[in-house]
Amino acid sequence: MENELWKKMYQILQRLGKNKRPKRAIYTDADIVLTYLWAVLHDRPTYWACQKTNWPVYHRRKNLPNPSTMTRRLRTEGIQQLLMKVEEDLVGRFPAHFCRWIDAKPLTVSRCSKDKQAGFGHAEKGMAKGYKLHAVADISQGFVAWAIKPMNHHEITAADELIRRLDWQGYLVGDGAYDKNRLYDLAGQKSIQLIARQRIKNAKSIGHRRHSPYRLRALSLQKRSIGQALLASRDSIERMFGQLTNLGCGLSPLPNWVRTRFRVEMWVRAKMIIYHIWRQKDKSNAA
Numbered sequence: 001m002e003n004e005l006w007k008k009m010y011q012i013l014q015r016l017g018k019n020k021r022p023k024r025a026i027y028t029d030a031d032i033v034l035t036y037l038w039a040v041l042h043d044r045p046t047y048w049a050c051q052k053t054n055w056p057v058y059h060r061r062k063n064l065p066n067p068s069t070m071t072r073r074l075r076t077e078g079i080q081q082l083l084m085k086v087e088e089d090l091v092g093r094f095p096a097h098f099c100r101w102i103d104a105k106p107l108t109v110s111r112c113s114k115d116k117q118a119g120f121g122h123a124e125k126g127m128a129k130g131y132k133l134h135a136v137a138d139i140s141q142g143f144v145a146w147a148i149k150p151m152n153h154h155e156i157t158a159a160d161e162l163i164r165r166l167d168w169q170g171y172l173v174g175d176g177a178y179d180k181n182r183l184y185d186l187a188g189q190k191s192i193q194l195i196a197r198q199r200i201k202n203a204k205s206i207g208h209r210r211h212s213p214y215r216l217r218a219l220s221l222q223k224r225s226i227g228q229a230l231l232a233s234r235d236s237i238e239r240m241f242g243q244l245t246n247l248g249c250g251l252s253p254l255p256n257w258v259r260t261r262f263r264v265e266m267w268v269r270a271k272m273i274i275y276h277i278w279r280q281k282d283k284s285n286a287a
Contacts, residue, residue, distance in 0.1 A: 001278075002041055002249060008277045009037050012089060017082045025073075027065050029082045032073045035065055040270035041249050045257045046070050074266065083269050090142070090276040097140040098170040099230060101237035102162065102178060104155050105245075107131045107148075107254050107264065115259040119150030130254070131264050134158035136166065137237040142276050143244075144168075148265045156180050163187050163194075171195055173234045181212040188214035195221060195230050244275050251275070 017030035039049035047067040052060045065073070073079055106123040108130035109115060118130050128151060135146035145162045155177045163172070163183065169191040179196040187194040195218045221227030244251050251271040258267045 004281065005249070005274060005277050006038070006041060008281065009041075009086075009273065010034060012086055012277075013037075013082075016085050016089065020078065020082070022076065022078065026063075027069065027073070029073075029078050032065060032070065032079055033082055033086070035070060036074060036266075037270055037273065040267060041274060043249065043252065043255065045255075046074075075262070083266075083273070087269060087273055087276070090273065090280065091144055092141070093280065094140045096144075096168045096170070097138050099233060100136055100138045100144065100166075100168075100170065100172050101234050102134075102136050102159060102172055102174040103234075103237045103241070104135070104158065105133045105241050106151060107133055107268075108151075109254055109259065113259065117150060117261045118259075119152035121151030121153070123151065131261065132158070133251075133268060134162060135237070135241075136162050136172070137240045139236055139240075142279055143240070143272055146268070146272070148261060148268060150261075156183065159183055160186060163190065163192065166190060166192060168192070171230055173230050175234065179215075181210075181215055184212035184214035184218065188212065193221075194218060195227060197231060198222075243279070244271070247275060247278055249274055250278075 013030040013034050017028065017033060019028060020030070021028040035049045036046060038055070039046050042048070044054070047070075048054055050064050050067050050070060052064060106128060108123055108128045109118050111129050113129060120127055120129050121132070123130070130151050131148050132151055132153065133146060134149060134155065135143050138144050145165045147158055147161055149158050159174070159178055160183065163186050166172075170193070172187055172192050172194045174194065174196040176197045176199040178194065179199045184194050193214060198219065218227070222231065251268065254264065254267070258264055
């Protein structure tokens with residue numbers, strides 16, 4: 001399967017990044033990204049992909065960048081833009097669905113880790129150290145927007161950032177953590193109807209303070225079959241997180257060499273690219 005995914009990645013990078021390179025650079029942006037993706041595809045550190053013995057025989061004639069070149073170039077604006085362009089290209093191949101979901105997934109590290117950018121916060125089994133992947137998922141397009149934040153970063157603040165990046169109209173469904181008036185207002189300004197379960201279950205009333213008209217509409221929808229169906233559909237993002245992490249070359253627990261927020265974001269973006277290529281390949285086979 002890795003070979004098929006690699007061929008797809010190679011074709012996309014050659015189309016989007018061929019011949020683009022900084023002045024006086026030996027390797028193109030596509031060369032650097034492909035070398036990094038080869039390492040991530042096999043869950044290995046970057047320097048592993050700089051050794052010819054770790055490549056198929058038919059790739060060994062080509063010169064490879066050394067680890068210091070990779071470290072320097074991966075932080076350049078051109079490389080970052082190319083990675084985002086690849087991800088956007090994959091996401092944009094399918095039409096947007098009328099309903100999307102928002103949620104977060106913990107990415108834990110050891111409590112003894114020296115990573116100063118990781119935070120302590122609530123995870124699946126109590127308190128943990130690490131980061132969180134905050135994401136908006138679309139059953140048609142995949143993960144359309146995401147962000148990496150320290151574990152102690154509040155989901156509301158991350159949701160604020162993600163909603164501002166959405167350029168689509170429809171329903172956005174979340175759990176009770178997103179039941180905040182300011183999120184309803186922010187989404188409503190972009191013609192997005194946020195629907196989140198009421199934080200206080202079995203509440204007799206919503207209180208006398210001012211409430212967003214979009215929140216009042218969401219609460220009204222939840223009393224009808226359409227609202228209940230939308231809330232029930234939120235399980236889809238859990239399945240998508242499951243696919244992302246259970247895929248053989250997917251987003252498994254963060255390796256020891258993936259520390260600090262920049263490296264975590266790079267690693268997750270590469271895994272997202274791999275996931276979207278696998279997802280589209282799986283759709284093609286199903287058709």
